[in-house]
Amino acid sequence: MTDADTPLIECRNVWKVFGERAREAIASIRERHLGKREVLTEFGCVVGVHDASFALKKGEIFCIMGLSGSGKSTLLRLLNRLIEPSLGEVLVKGRAINGLGKTELRDLRARTIGMVFQNVALIPTRTVLENAAFGLEVQGIPAAERRRIATDALARVGLGDWLDRYPRELSGGMQQRVGLARAIAADPEIILMDEPFSALDPLIRRQLQDEFRALTKSLGKSAVFITHDLDEAIRIGDRIAIMKDGAMIQVGTAEEIVMNPADQYVADFVAGISRIHLVKAGSVMMPPADFTDAPTAALEQTGLDADIDALIHLVLASPHGAVAVSEDGDLRGVVTARTLLEGLKGDHAPVAGAA
Amino acid sequence: MDLTDFIKDFDKTIDSAMSWATDHGGLLFDLVRAALEGFFDLVTSGLLLLPYWAVALVAGAIAARSLGWKAGIATAAGLTFCQMMDLWSETVETMCLVLVSVLLAILIGAPLGILAGYRPRLSQSIDPVLDLIQTLPPYIYLLPSIAFLGYGPATAIAATVIVSVPPVIRLVAHGFRSTPVEFVELGEATGTAPRDAFLKIRLPFALPSIMAGVNQSLMMAFGMVVIAGIVGSGGLGETIYGAVRKLDIALSVNAAIAIVILTIIIDRISQSAATHRRPA
Numbered sequence: 001m002t003d004a005d006t007p008l009i010e011c012r013n014v015w016k017v018f019g020e021r022a023r024e025a026i027a028s029i030r031e032r033h034l035g036k037r038e039v040l041t042e043f044g045c046v047v048g049v050h051d052a053s054f055a056l057k058k059g060e061i062f063c064i065m066g067l068s069g070s071g072k073s074t075l076l077r078l079l080n081r082l083i084e085p086s087l088g089e090v091l092v093k094g095r096a097i098n099g100l101g102k103t104e105l106r107d108l109r110a111r112t113i114g115m116v117f118q119n120v121a122l123i124p125t126r127t128v129l130e131n132a133a134f135g136l137e138v139q140g141i142p143a144a145e146r147r148r149i150a151t152d153a154l155a156r157v158g159l160g161d162w163l164d165r166y167p168r169e170l171s172g173g174m175q176q177r178v179g180l181a182r183a184i185a186a187d188p189e190i191i192l193m194d195e196p197f198s199a200l201d202p203l204i205r206r207q208l209q210d211e212f213r214a215l216t217k218s219l220g221k222s223a224v225f226i227t228h229d230l231d232e233a234i235r236i237g238d239r240i241a242i243m244k245d246g247a248m249i250q251v252g253t254a255e256e257i258v259m260n261p262a263d264q265y266v267a268d269f270v271a272g273i274s275r276i277h278l279v280k281a282g283s284v285m286m287p288p289a290d291f292t293d294a295p296t297a298a299l300e301q302t303g304l305d306a307d308i309d310a311l312i313h314l315v316l317a318s319p320h321g322a323v324a325v326s327e328d329g330d331l332r333g334v335v336t337a338r339t340l341l342e343g344l345k346g347d348h349a350p351v352a353g354a355a
Numbered sequence: 356m357d358l359t360d361f362i363k364d365f366d367k368t369i370d371s372a373m374s375w376a377t378d379h380g381g382l383l384f385d386l387v388r389a390a391l392e393g394f395f396d397l398v399t400s401g402l403l404l405l406p407y408w409a410v411a412l413v414a415g416a417i418a419a420r421s422l423g424w425k426a427g428i429a430t431a432a433g434l435t436f437c438q439m440m441d442l443w444s445e446t447v448e449t450m451c452l453v454l455v456s457v458l459l460a461i462l463i464g465a466p467l468g469i470l471a472g473y474r475p476r477l478s479q480s481i482d483p484v485l486d487l488i489q490t491l492p493p494y495i496y497l498l499p500s501i502a503f504l505g506y507g508p509a510t511a512i513a514a515t516v517i518v519s520v521p522p523v524i525r526l527v528a529h530g531f532r533s534t535p536v537e538f539v540e541l542g543e544a545t546g547t548a549p550r551d552a553f554l555k556i557r558l559p560f561a562l563p564s565i566m567a568g569v570n571q572s573l574m575m576a577f578g579m580v581v582i583a584g585i586v587g588s589g590g591l592g593e594t595i596y597g598a599v600r601k602l603d604i605a606l607s608v609n610a611a612i613a614i615v616i617l618t619i620i621i622d623r624i625s626q627s628a629a630t631h632r633r634p635a
Contacts (some may be wrong), residue, residue, distance in 0.1 A: 111546075135546075139546070
């Protein structure tokens, strides 16, 4: 396996059990493969994370979505060992972090994994600049250099004019930008985001979501992003994991999850999600044989990934009201105004092979 | 069951332990006494070298800086009034007794408080002791002090340190215990070394509580320093004690006024230090 293929973070069958008899519970889980409920009734222990496995790829934003109590914050803290796993292992850049000594662990947290908190945690007696430079300061970087780096990070989040203000003078959204600047100032490869935008009002939240995604991508960072808001997960995440009762019940792209929910729980969640921006040609086309209005050769061609805007444009422009979908020159299906509407409504049966 | 014998035995044991300690620890107690008195005399005679108006001006300036110019003028006027009542040296002695005692209380209490703040277990075992110290009538502490250290300011300081240590320990511990959990996590997640986490995260949050502890400690010390007039502490406490014995009501009222002036000045100045440092 080459370096580029090694996942930045890999979680292998990680469990976290809370309670006085956690050790016994873990032994039984290992031997008898007990589930969450059995652990609670037999040992009185609460399972925080239930056999979670996933990998964070380089350059990816991985969202973990779940309601409160689903174990998502616990899982996030297992990734930089703020919480020790009860069972299973976490690998960062191919190295198991369970065995790291104090200094190595500090080094990992200081250089490789940054973290942004829901309540921001800006130190009230420090200025914006001093807060943004905090991580560098405790790493022992000289004052002039950390000032330069932190100033640059603050400029990136649009706070270049606020360096000498105090946190209390900033709005919630601005404070969270300082939190983000503090995380990126240390230049970590991975950023852990613990529901950072949950407390903000909707308009600011959307703005920050877009900025965060753009910034992460432009800096080439990877992120694990915790949220209880599926809309947010879809907006930000390259992939999304849905957590319930400590377990990951589905992992996939936004489109996969919305179009093919794994179970009723996920289905209920995605029921309220607008499908409009997830619709791709591949998921709303009908088989070519069903299209009889015109020879398919006469239609405009598009790819499986064409999005809703492109499809509407093509369908409206076509004299036959349809567009052909092909992949590598093979005709795969046809999208018409009717199939588009059915796809948006949600009970359109996708053609076999399409996502 | 008859406990009389048992209690008699117990009392005897305590008595003999006390005399054993005075017999064998003589050198140690002499040293403690010399150190306390030496320190106290040094500070007091140093302050008394200055003319009263210089002290009043400096105190007024400090009050003006932390509380505003009105408080500055009131402070200088209050201290001048103490001089006019012909109680200047007693006022300075009392102030020094309080400051020296509280300084020692901080030196003893702050490290214990920090430990207790980091370790809830330790806190649990210290708390009953502090409760006991604060429940007993304060003049109890004059007895062992006078037995070991004899008559004089050293005894007054020792007893005053005992009563002014508990608020320091309690509020320092509280300050370090109550760092918000997200800031503790911030320290861990940024790979902050324990020393930096202490200085840069916990200490700023603990400061208001620490200053409140110092303020309370000062107030406890003022209470004790007056009582300690009985053991020849010097200062206003002894003036009041002597005046009460001679039924010199006028003098005891004057001394009481001087104590009130001094207490208010030190209370307000130390309180403003506590509130000014509170992170908003």
